[in-house]
Amino acid sequence: MRKNAFDQPLDALCLKRLAKQCRRTQEQVYRRFVDAAWTLALRLTGCEAAAWDAVHDGFVRAFRQAGQLRDGSAFGFWLRRIIVNQAMDVHRMRGRESAEAPPESSCSAPDPAWLDLESELARLDPADRMVLWLHDAEGMTHEEIASLAGMTVSWSKTRLSRTRARVRDALNREILDKETTLELRTVGNET
Amino acid sequence: MKHDALNLKNLPASRPPDDLWDSIAASLDQAPRRPARRYWRYLPIAAAASLLVTVVTTTLFEPFEQGATRANPELQQARSASARLEQVLRRQRDGLLDATSVESLAWMEQELGWLDMQLADSPSDTRLWQQRANLLAEMASQYQRNNWQTELQLASY
Numbered sequence: 001m002r003k004n005a006f007d008q009p010l011d012a013l014c015l016k017r018l019a020k021q022c023r024r025t026q027e028q029v030y031r032r033f034v035d036a037a038w039t040l041a042l043r044l045t046g047c048e049a050a051a052w053d054a055v056h057d058g059f060v061r062a063f064r065q066a067g068q069l070r071d072g073s074a075f076g077f078w079l080r081r082i083i084v085n086q087a088m089d090v091h092r093m094r095g096r097e098s099a100e101a102p103p104e105s106s107c108s109a110p111d112p113a114w115l116d117l118e119s120e121l122a123r124l125d126p127a128d129r130m131v132l133w134l135h136d137a138e139g140m141t142h143e144e145i146a147s148l149a150g151m152t153v154s155w156s157k158t159r160l161s162r163t164r165a166r167v168r169d170a171l172n173r174e175i176l177d178k179e180t181t182l183e184l185r186t187v188g189n190e191t
Numbered sequence: 192m193k194h195d196a197l198n199l200k201n202l203p204a205s206r207p208p209d210d211l212w213d214s215i216a217a218s219l220d221q222a223p224r225r226p227a228r229r230y231w232r233y234l235p236i237a238a239a240a241s242l243l244v245t246v247v248t249t250t251l252f253e254p255f256e257q258g259a260t261r262a263n264p265e266l267q268q269a270r271s272a273s274a275r276l277e278q279v280l281r282r283q284r285d286g287l288l289d290a291t292s293v294e295s296l297a298w299m300e301q302e303l304g305w306l307d308m309q310l311a312d313s314p315s316d317t318r319l320w321q322q323r324a325n326l327l328a329e330m331a332s333q334y335q336r337n338n339w340q341t342e343l344q345l346a347s348y
Binding site: 037 | 205208216294
């Protein structure tokens with residue numbers, strides 16, 4: 001099974017240097033976690049501009065607060081919590097601003113090969129997307145998701161099963177539509 | 192084997208922008224850092240300046256503020272509670288915290304920042320002051336709980 005990219009403990013010396021705001025250590029820690037943090041933020045927000053804000057603010061917050069962290073082995077998962085919270089917060093703030101300037105213009109187009117799945121993810125309600133991604137991609141438990149969202153375990157379970165069903169239905173419908181179009185084209189070419 | 196269309200782990204990875212670290216480093220440079228040793232000698236001057244600003248501000252704005260506060264005992268109560276809790280938190284903020292508490296308190300600090308921004312626009316809003324006092328009480332209890340848990344853990348070694 002693939003190891004979670006956030007599961008990388010920091011040793012005591014590294015944590016001590018972070019607490020002293022050592023810029024070189026901060027950069028090393030950033031390089032170690034940034035790919036995982038970026039993927040997480042991008043999937044939760046569905047938008048590069050919003051992911052930038054979430055990862056930027058998340059790392060700044062983590063480095064500023066690192067002095068209060070007691071256990072270096074928890075750093076990665078602690079950072080993940082911060083990134084998730086930042087992503088949801090950025091989403092909320094952008095939602096408020098959307099009446100003035102729609103954020104869609106700053107979002108890049110998804111990879112064509114995964115267009116269907118990425119489009120369906122982008123269409124989801126942010127909370128549904130968060131539950132789906134944290135559970136199915138990050139491997140978090142319902143208890144962890146519920147604690148992160150400040151909700152109950154049954155809330156997380158219900159959201160996950162509903163969201164999975166919705167995305168699967170939409171993907172199957174799209175596959176069916178594509179097959180039908182292909183068949184019609186083939187019939188048209190033959191005649 | 193049946194192919195699952197909803198395989199999130201197989202989605203293509205995306206690389207973070209190259210200039211993201213520069214932006215983070217620049218923000219960290221603006222962060223309030225611990226004062227260097229050589230600045231300690233200026234602290235009395237800074238404290239005196241801060242006291243002077245407080246006295247001038249209080250003297251200038253007190254008549255207006257007192258009018259609003261006197262007319263509304265709830266506002267006065269919320270402000271007093273807020274000031275009292277600030278004192279408690281000032282002592283508690285020096286302690287060590289576990290990861291969950293750090294994150295949750297960081298959130299509360301951010302909420303506090305939002306509330307203070309709103310209060311700067313409407314300083315006599317009772318509802319905002321009550322929210323502020325409630326938030327500070329929650330923070331104080333979180334610090335208290337964490338200290339209690341830390342002491343318990345240390346005692347068990």
